[in-house]
Amino acid sequence: MPVEQYTSERATVALRRVADVAFGLYLILLLGANSVAAAGGPPAWLPLWRLPAAGGEWRGVGVIGLLPLVSMAAWLLHRRATTGLGALGWGWTRPGRPLALLAAVALLSLARSCFGDACDAAGMARLALLIGHGVWVYLYVVNEKPNLFWIVAAIIVLQAGAAIGQFVWQRELGLGFLGEPALDPAVKGVSVVMRGPERWLRGYGLTNHPNTAAGTLVTALLILPLCTPRAGPWGRVLAGLVFALGVAGLLTTLARWAAVCLALGLAVHALPWLRALAAGRRPPRHVVATAGLVALVGVLFLGVYGDAVVGRAVATETPVENRSLWERERDTQIAWRLLATEPWTGVGFGQYVSAARVHDAWAEVVHNTPLLWGAELGVVGLLLWGWLVAAPVLRRGAFSRHAPYTALWLGFWLLGLLYPAPHPLFELRSALLAGLVVGLVALSTAPTGGRPRGSFPSQHG
Known part of the structure; x- marks a missing residue:
């Protein structure tokens, strides 16, 4: 092989590796830790410039903000050297059309204000940044099918681990550099539940609110089965342990609606297995083992902290x-x-x-x-929200061969019925999660079933 060709191939591989690493690291830091710059987490490390934040304020953003630029530049150079930029695709566009229209309507709404005396240039710049983040994640997932397992597993471990520690020890864990807020259950404004006469701190994870941590965990837990590694039984065991940890973390947030959305998603996901069970075929052993482990986690949690659950879910007459x-x-x-x-x-x-x-x-x-x-x-x-939720659900096979993707879609978007998020045009966390979710569902009609590289084959196909 000529030296020039060998060098060129090595450079191409290096570009793809840089794109993958920057992509994964950014998602882990922004979803596994606090994505709000004002919280002092990863976005605020070594501030280089100021970008528009929520409420019309401008916040310092640091070197982490360069990762999307590095990933995109390396990715596009890699693509140009291999398949060419013309080969980039959008996947199955039905799930994303309502979001595209929503973004257009939001931009028009901001533009309309500029014809008066209330032009919001900062709001326009912030909206453009959020749209850009979502589109970047979506296109990368659709075109490169990255191995999401380690990204999603790291997000679950970080958020669930922090939430469990906060809930058990009833204080913050000293992770302020990751954006963990100061947490004292005696302080007004900190989210608590009444555990008998005692104010009991809910798990915040590495976010500004337990519901935010819960929404992140629900989404990650519903993505995890779609990217479980092929690496034999040990990979499935690891995935099962991560899943159980994520459920434990979700329980400590005491987020009622998030728990309902996860239960709904898992019920939809299990439909093909239930049909197979009715036909006399057993579900895969790793699925049964994971279900048993999750049930054990639930029983232990209720056994130790059942009074806190009662204070959140039943005793709603408390102040x-x-x-x-x-x-x-x-x-x-x-x-x-x-x-x-x-x-x-x-x-x-x-x-x-x-x-x-x-x-x-x-x-x-x-x-x-x-x-x-x-x-x-x-x-x-x-109307756009209703169209968005219904778009990929109203198709043939939505609750059979496409059930895992329907489960993810419904579990993610239905969070919004009782939460102000997911709202990909309102906050960075939602923009990144929406990019992942819409990208995976857009791949569900592909011959590979939308599975990322290195993923374990679906049992529903």
Whole structure:
């Protein structure tokens, strides 16, 4: 082999490796730790410049922000040297169309404000950055089918491990460099549950709220079965242990709706196995073992912390739960009022809080993503959310050969019925997770079944 050709091939392999490493490292740091720059986690390390953040503020962003640029540059150079840039594809586009239209409507909403005296240049730049992140992750997943197992496993271990430690020891773990907030259950504003007469800290993971950690874990847990490694039984054992750890972490967040979404996703995922069981065929042994381990985790958690679960799920008459439910009801009523007032144009993208506080000075973002879209963008935002959820579900095989992807899709987007996220145009975490989820579902019609490189073959195909 000529020296020039050998050198060129080595350079091409190196480019692909750089693209993969930068891609994986960025996702682990932004999803496995705190993605909010103001929290002092990875985005704030060694700040180099200031970028627009939520609320119209500008925050310092550091060297971690270079990873997407490094990954994209290396990837495009690799592609140019191999298959050519013209070979890049979009995969199955039906799942992503509603999101593309939502992004267009949001951009138009911001542009409309610029015809008046309230042009939000920072909001436009932030929206462009969020869209760019989501599209980058989506295209990389669709075209390169990266091995997501180690990325997803690292995210689960980081978030679940931190949440479990916080819940057991009832304090933060000293991981402020990863964006862990200060956590004292006696301090007002820290999310707690009543465990008998005691204020008991919920697991935050490496996020700003237990529900955020729970949403991340639900998504990662539903992705994990789609990228379990081929590496024989030990790979499946490792995947089972990571899955059980993730469930334990989710339990410590005491996030009720997230637990429902995970249960719904797992039920959809299990449909083909239940049909096979009814036909006299047993599920794979690693699936049975994982289910048994998860059941054991649940029993142990209820045995030790059952009173905390009761304080969260049953004893809703406590002052802590009463206040939470009252605030959600207040914000929901305000959101419906805003939608009724501006049904066609909405109050404007990113303007929900300011519009809501005209009605109540203490109003916060409504804990309902479709209602938030409707209040800001009008009826079209509400309809786009419905189309988004239904798009990949209304297809042949959605609950048979495509069941794992339907499970992921429903488990992820239905979180928004009681949470203000996932909202890929509102926060970076949601943009990255949406890129992963939409990319994987867009690959589900491919001959490989959308499985990333190195993944274990699906038992549903």
